[in-house]
Amino acid sequence: MTCDETRDTLSAYLDEALAPDERSLVDAHLAGCAECRRELEALRGMVALLQRVEPARAPVGFVDRVVAAARPRPWYRRAADAVLLPFSVKLPLEVTAMVMVGLLAVYLFERNPELQQAAREVAPRQEPAAPAKEKPPERLADKTPPPPVPYTPPSSEAPARAPGERDRADASRSQEVTAPPPGVDSPAPPAVPAPPAVSAPSVASAPPPIAPSPPEAKPQAKSEAGPSENVAGAARPEAEGRQRVLPPSTDSAGAAASSARLALRRGLPPADVVARVAVKDRDAAERELAALIARLGGSVTQRRREDETTVVEAVIPQPRYAEFAESVGRIGSWRLEAERPDLPAQIHVILRLQ
Amino acid sequence: MTYQHRVFGVALRMLGNRAEAEDVAQEAFVRAHRAIGEFRGDAKLSTWLYAITSRLCLNRLASGERRLASHGEDALLRLSDAGPRPDAALERRELETALGRAIAELPEDRRIVVVLRDLEGLSYEEIAQVLELELGTVRSRLHRARADLKEKLERFLP
Numbered sequence: 001m002t003c004d005e006t007r008d009t010l011s012a013y014l015d016e017a018l019a020p021d022e023r024s025l026v027d028a029h030l031a032g033c034a035e036c037r038r039e040l041e042a043l044r045g046m047v048a049l050l051q052r053v054e055p056a057r058a059p060v061g062f063v064d065r066v067v068a069a070a071r072p073r074p075w076y077r078r079a080a081d082a083v084l085l086p087f088s089v090k091l092p093l094e095v096t097a098m099v100m101v102g103l104l105a106v107y108l109f110e111r112n113p114e115l116q117q118a119a120r121e122v123a124p125r126q127e128p129a130a131p132a133k134e135k136p137p138e139r140l141a142d143k144t145p146p147p148p149v150p151y152t153p154p155s156s157e158a159p160a161r162a163p164g165e166r167d168r169a170d171a172s173r174s175q176e177v178t179a180p181p182p183g184v185d186s187p188a189p190p191a192v193p194a195p196p197a198v199s200a201p202s203v204a205s206a207p208p209p210i211a212p213s214p215p216e217a218k219p220q221a222k223s224e225a226g227p228s229e230n231v232a233g234a235a236r237p238e239a240e241g242r243q244r245v246l247p248p249s250t251d252s253a254g255a256a257a258s259s260a261r262l263a264l265r266r267g268l269p270p271a272d273v274v275a276r277v278a279v280k281d282r283d284a285a286e287r288e289l290a291a292l293i294a295r296l297g298g299s300v301t302q303r304r305r306e307d308e309t310t311v312v313e314a315v316i317p318q319p320r321y322a323e324f325a326e327s328v329g330r331i332g333s334w335r336l337e338a339e340r341p342d343l344p345a346q347i348h349v350i351l352r353l354q
Numbered sequence: 355m356t357y358q359h360r361v362f363g364v365a366l367r368m369l370g371n372r373a374e375a376e377d378v379a380q381e382a383f384v385r386a387h388r389a390i391g392e393f394r395g396d397a398k399l400s401t402w403l404y405a406i407t408s409r410l411c412l413n414r415l416a417s418g419e420r421r422l423a424s425h426g427e428d429a430l431l432r433l434s435d436a437g438p439r440p441d442a443a444l445e446r447r448e449l450e451t452a453l454g455r456a457i458a459e460l461p462e463d464r465r466i467v468v469v470l471r472d473l474e475g476l477s478y479e480e481i482a483q484v485l486e487l488e489l490g491t492v493r494s495r496l497h498r499a500r501a502d503l504k505e506k507l508e509r510f511l512p
Binding site: 017046055062066069107 | 356359360361362366367369372375376379380383384387388416422431432433434452453468470472473478493494496501503504507508510511512
C-alpha cells in the first residue's frame with residue numbers, strides 16, 4: 001500500500017469504517033511510515049476540533065413559527081386548491097362536461113317538436129337561397145305533429161303578412177294539397193299530417209298512374225279556410241300557389257339527395273310518395289299490401305295502426321313502381337297525395353289505409 | 355419538536371446565515387408535516403428530516419437566489435471547552451472564526467457530508483441514506499472535506 005492510498009483511507013480508519021482486511025493493510029503501512037502516522041494524528045486532531053463545535057440552537061420562538069406555518073390552511077385556500085385541479089384531471093372533466101351538454105341539447109331538440117318547428121321557421125327565412133328540401137320531413141307520421149311550414153320564397157306578398165297569418169295560410173295550402181276528391185267518401189281530416197313539402201311538387205307534374213287532386217278540391221279548401229286565406233291562397237291559380245309553397249325544382253335532384261342523406265342520418269326516411277287508400281277491410285288490405293311489396297322486391301319499413309288509419313311505410317324499387325301503383329289500385333281506391341317528380345331508385349312510400 | 359436544533363444546525367452550517375437557516379429549517383418542518391404520509395417507518399425520523407433539510411439547503415445553494423452569505427457573522431459557531439488543551443479566550447474565538455470560514459469555503463457536496471458526520475454524528479450509512487449516495491462516495495467526500503479543513507486549520511492543530 002502506497003502512502004497516497006493509505007492517506008485516502010485514514011478518515012475511514014479513524015471512524016472505524018474500514019473492512020477488517022483493509023484495516024490490517026493500513027495498520028501494516030502505518031507501522032512502517034512515520035509520515036502517514038503524522039498525517040493520521042493531524043486528521044484526528046481535526047476531527048476532534050470539529051466535534052468540539054457546540055450544537056447550534058434554533059432561535060427562540062422557532063417552534064411557534066413552525067407550528068403556525070404548519071397549521072391547516074384556511075378553508076378558502078383549501079377550496080381554491082380543490083378548484084384549481086391539475087390539468088390532467090381538469091381537462092378530461094371539462095371535455096366530458098361539454099360532450100354531455102352537447103348530447104343533452106341534441107336530445108332535447110329531438111324530443112321537442114316545438115324546437116324543431118322553430119328551427120324550421122327560422123332557418124329558411126334567414127337564408128332564402130337554401131332549398132327547403134334540406135329540411136327532412138321528419139315526424140311525418142306523428143299523431144300530433146306541428147303543421148309543417150313549407151318554404152316560401154320571397155314574394156311581394158309574403159313580407160306584408162303577419163307570421164301567424166302566414167302559418168294559417170300555409171296550413172290551408174297544405175290542406176289544399178291533401179284535400180280529398182269529392183268522389184271519395186272520407187272527409188279531409190285536418191289532423192292528418194300534411195305531406196312533406198318535398199313531395200308536393202309532383203302533384204302537379206306527376207305522370208298519371210293516379211290523377212292528382214282534382215281542382216274540385218279547391219272550393220272545399222277555401223271553405224275551410226278563413227276569408228283572409230281566401231284572398232291569400234285561393235285568389236291565385238293553383239299552380240302558382242304551389243309554386244310559392246314549394247321550392248324551385250331546378251336543383252331538386254341534389255336537394256333530394258341531400259334530403260335523403262339528412263334523413264338517413266336522422267333515421268327518418270323521407271317520403272317520395274304519399275297516398276291514401278280507401279279499403280273495405282284494413283287488415284286484409286294490409287296483408288295484401290305487405291305481400292305485394294314483398295313480391296316487388298320492396299320492404300315494409302314501418303307499420304302503424306291508428307283508430308281509423310293504418311299507416312304503412314315501405315320502400316319500393318323504382319322499376320317496379322308502376323306495377324306497384326297498379327296493384328295498389330286493385331287493393332283499394334287509392335288517391336295520390338304527393339309524389340316526387342324525380343323518383344329515386346328506392347322509392348319511399350307512405351300509404352294510409354282507411 | 356426535539357429535532358428543531360439539529361435541523362436548524364444543519365441549515366446554519368450549510369448556509370452560514372441565521373435568518374436563512376431559520377427559513378429553511380421552518381420549511382423543512384412544514385414539508386415534513388405535509389408529507390408525513392410519505393415517511394417510511396423503516397427509516398429513522400431524524401434521517402428523514404435530515405434528508406429534507408439537506409435537499410432544501412443544497413437546492414437553495416444551487417439556485418443562486420440567496421441573500422449574501424455573511425461569513426463574518428458573529429457567533430455562527432461555538433467550540434466547547436472540552437478540548438485537549440485549555441484555549442485562551444482570544445485564541446478560541448479566532449479558532450471558531452477560522453473553522454466557521456473553512457467550513458463555509460468547502461464545496462457544498464463535501465460540506466454537507468462533514469456537517470452530517472462530524473457535527474451531527476451520523477454514521478456513514480445514515481449519510482448515504484440521507485443524501486442518496488453510495489457508501490464509497492460518502493467516504494471519499496468526507497475524507498477530502500476533512501483533509502481540506504486540516505490544511506486550512508493546520509496552525510491550530512496539535
